[in-house]
Amino acid sequence: MFEALSEKLKKTLKTLRGESKLTEAHINAAMTDIRIALLEADVNYGVVKQFVERVREKALGQEVWQALSPAQQVVKIVFDEMVELLGGGAASDLAFTSQTPNVILMVGLQGSGKTTSTGKLARFLAQQRKRHPLLVSVDVYRPAARDQLSVIGKAIGIPVYEDPTTDDPFKLARAAYREAQLRGFDTLLVDTAGRLHIDDELMVELAQLKAELHPVETLFVADAMIGQDAVRSATEFHERIGLTGVILSKMDGDARGGAALSIRSMTGQPIKFVGVGEKYDALEPFYPDRIAQRILGMGDVLSLIEKV
Amino acid sequence: RRTRQNLVGRLDTLVRGKKVISPEVLDELEEILIGADIGVRTTLELVEKIRTQVDRKLLNDTDELKRVLRQELLALLRAPVKSVSGRAVRSELDIPTDIRPYVMMVVGVNGVGKTTTIAKLAHLIKREGNDVIVCAADTFRAAAADQLTVWAERVGIPVIQQKPGTDPAAVVYDALQAAKSRDADVVIVDTAGRLHNKVNLMNELEKMSRIARREVPQAPHEVLLVLDAATGQNGLEQARQFAKTVPVTGLVLTKLDGTAKGGIVVAIARELGLPIRYVGTGEQLDDLAVFSPEAFVDSLFE
Ligand SMILES: Nc1nc2c(ncn2[C@@H]2O[C@H](COP(=O)(O)OP(=O)(O)OP(=O)(O)O)[C@@H](O)[C@H]2O)c(=O)[nH]1
Numbered sequence: 001m002f003e004a005l006s007e008k009l010k011k012t013l014k015t016l017r018g019e020s021k022l023t024e025a026h027i028n029a030a031m032t033d034i035r036i037a038l039l040e041a042d043v044n045y046g047v048v049k050q051f052v053e054r055v056r057e058k059a060l061g062q063e064v065w066q067a068l069s070p071a072q073q074v075v076k077i078v079f080d081e082m083v084e085l086l087g088g089g090a091a092s093d094l095a096f097t098s099q100t101p102n103v104i105l106m107v108g109l110q111g112s113g114k115t116t117s118t119g120k121l122a123r124f125l126a127q128q129r130k131r132h133p134l135l136v137s138v139d140v141y142r143p144a145a146r147d148q149l150s151v152i153g154k155a156i157g158i159p160v161y162e163d164p165t166t167d168d169p170f171k172l173a174r175a176a177y178r179e180a181q182l183r184g185f186d187t188l189l190v191d192t193a194g195r196l197h198i199d200d201e202l203m204v205e206l207a208q209l210k211a212e213l214h215p216v217e218t219l220f221v222a223d224a225m226i227g228q229d230a231v232r233s234a235t236e237f238h239e240r241i242g243l244t245g246v247i248l249s250k251m252d253g254d255a256r257g258g259a260a261l262s263i264r265s266m267t268g269q270p271i272k273f274v275g276v277g278e279k280y281d282a283l284e285p286f287y288p289d290r291i292a293q294r295i296l297g298m299g300d301v302l303s304l305i306e307k308v
Numbered sequence: 309r310r311t312r313q314n315l316v317g318r319l320d321t322l323v324r325g326k327k328v329i330s331p332e333v334l335d336e337l338e339e340i341l342i343g344a345d346i347g348v349r350t351t352l353e354l355v356e357k358i359r360t361q362v363d364r365k366l367l368n369d370t371d372e373l374k375r376v377l378r379q380e381l382l383a384l385l386r387a388p389v390k391s392v393s394g395r396a397v398r399s400e401l402d403i404p405t406d407i408r409p410y411v412m413m414v415v416g417v418n419g420v421g422k423t424t425t426i427a428k429l430a431h432l433i434k435r436e437g438n439d440v441i442v443c444a445a446d447t448f449r450a451a452a453a454d455q456l457t458v459w460a461e462r463v464g465i466p467v468i469q470q471k472p473g474t475d476p477a478a479v480v481y482d483a484l485q486a487a488k489s490r491d492a493d494v495v496i497v498d499t500a501g502r503l504h505n506k507v508n509l510m511n512e513l514e515k516m517s518r519i520a521r522r523e524v525p526q527a528p529h530e531v532l533l534v535l536d537a538a539t540g541q542n543g544l545e546q547a548r549q550f551a552k553t554v555p556v557t558g559l560v561l562t563k564l565d566g567t568a569k570g571g572i573v574v575a576i577a578r579e580l581g582l583p584i585r586y587v588g589t590g591e592q593l594d595d596l597a598v599f600s601p602e603a604f605v606d607s608l609f610e
Pocket residue numbers: 108109110111112113114115116117139142145192193194195221249250251252253274275276277278282418419449501503
């Protein structure tokens with residue numbers, strides 16, 4: 001399907017052997033390959049431009065190391081730069097406070113995986129962090145959206161606040177909040193309706209929900225298959241709502257997931273988890289190095305470099 | 309509201325003050341096409357084609373550039389319409405009367421808008437005086453059948469469903485029996501979202517299609533692959549794998565009411581010869597339109 005970047009670079013840089021430094025000629029030849037690889041992985045056009053410039057600056061004039069070929073060396077520079085942009089080595093956790101309940105607001109475009117991720121996250125918090133979550137859906141628009149969360153709650157054994165007599169998202173949110181306080185749930189996960197970043201009315205609703213609930217985390221759930229528009233939607237959600245993190249869903253597919261780099265560089269917000277399946281245990285911490293390998297379509301070369 | 313600008317408008321800004329086609333114009337053209345998710349390969353080929361024509365002085369000014377680019381894209385999108393084979397129809401309103409029930413399957417990866425599209429399609433087909441039945445063959449996702457049931461009630465059509473966890477092929481079987489006994493015109497099968505790289509789920513889909521064919525000659529008459537307009541390069545692989553598994557006859561491009569352009573369908577039309585049949589433009593029953601290559605191409609440059 002895609003030719004691994006490392007393979008391309010090997011070919012491109014073969015003709016340029018025998019130099020002691022990475023020359024302008026090396027770099028320019030390599031940059032074309034890198035650029036195409038990133039675009040094929042759905043990294044945003046503008047983000048690619050910036051990225052390639054940073055790599056060019058880093059690479060230019062570097063000594064060619066004895067242990068690596070110029071191709072491997074360029075791959076290493078690209079990889080290191082990408083890992084850094086993606087947040088460095090460690091996966092970030094959620095920020096909890098002593099307030100009861102801590103609210104986690106789940107937001108995003110239609111169909112991105114919010115409801116499923118709400119269930120997965122609640123299960124994770126209950127099992128791995130010893131939290132006591134309550135769930136509520138304030139999606140009063142999508143047919144059977146609230147039923148969906150109820151079914152999920154039953155499946156994972158976590159209570160869901162429900163009130164079928166109202167179609168008011170604010171009433172639902174407030175009542176769930178009170179219920180959590182009253183019954184001692186330390187975490188309230190709020191699943192919101194999917195919405196477009198240009199839907200003014202629904203974006204205002206979300207901003208108001210956030211203002212009322214004071215969430216400790218506002219997580220943007222993004223589909224790993226998303227293309228160039230990722231930047232626009234994530235940026236607008238961030239500007240209007242204020243995000244604190246990202247969940248990248250559907251990473252069990254074969255998309256390269258370049259949106260991870262785009263969203264991270266444009267919003268500055270960390271990717272905290274990845275969704276890797278439809279089941280409720282299919283949630284993993286985010287590891288920048290793994291995603292970087294995937295975006296670049298390598299792994300083999302990387303293990304080679306690591307041995308050096 | 310966003311400002312609407314068509315191809316000509318955007319290209320005008322792009323080449324403002326420039327009568328000749330400079331390298332910067334071609335760069336910006338590339339940015340527009342890649343930004344619309346047309347795909348790197350298709351974009352580079354299109355831009356290269358234009359570059360060659362500029363070099364050979366076959367293309368001299370920006371007016372010609374606009375015209376040629378529009379034609380190139382339209383040709384890519386229109387070609388598949390001619391190549392639709394089998395008994396798929398150009399419009400759901402032309403369903404031949406000798407086919408009954410006319411069986412449609414709607415497939416795609418998770419969350420793209422299959423169920424909502426089915427509601428819209430059923431609404432459209434019913435309004436033309438057909439008896440439509442929907443089949444809730446997503447027995448996996450939480451409350452998937454409830455979602456379809458709410459839609460079916462709004463449209464005013466019956467839904468055939470089973471307990472969660474039932475083999476989806478068995479629900480297809482039930483729905484076809486029901487359709488035959490009620491002499492229904494059209495059955496639309498809602499399938500669970502599945503990622504195209506999951507072999508067991510793709511096999512399950514193939515089985516549903518096989519059962520349909522066993523129960524109704526030549527069924528499924530139509531298999532619509534739903535793609536989310538925000539999808540990037542992965543859309544092409546989705547289309548390849550679904551088309552390999554079931555006889556996909558066309559595409560539906562959803563969520564075009566957002567800012568994503570859905571350009572990956574150009575690459576799909578080109579490589580797989582699949583026509584784009586409908587576009588989804590919202591979450592209500594009427595938010596479905598017949599695909600127009602002209603409107604689509606113009607919107608790429610908005
Ligand atoms: N394969 C896979 N599917 C997922 C993942 N996360 C969610 N899904 C599926 O994606 C589809 C949409 O998920 P939902 O949780 O309903 O998405 P949503 O964002 O709540 O959708 P709306 O409320 O309609 O905006 C469902 O079919 C889920 O099963 C994931 O990590 N992997």
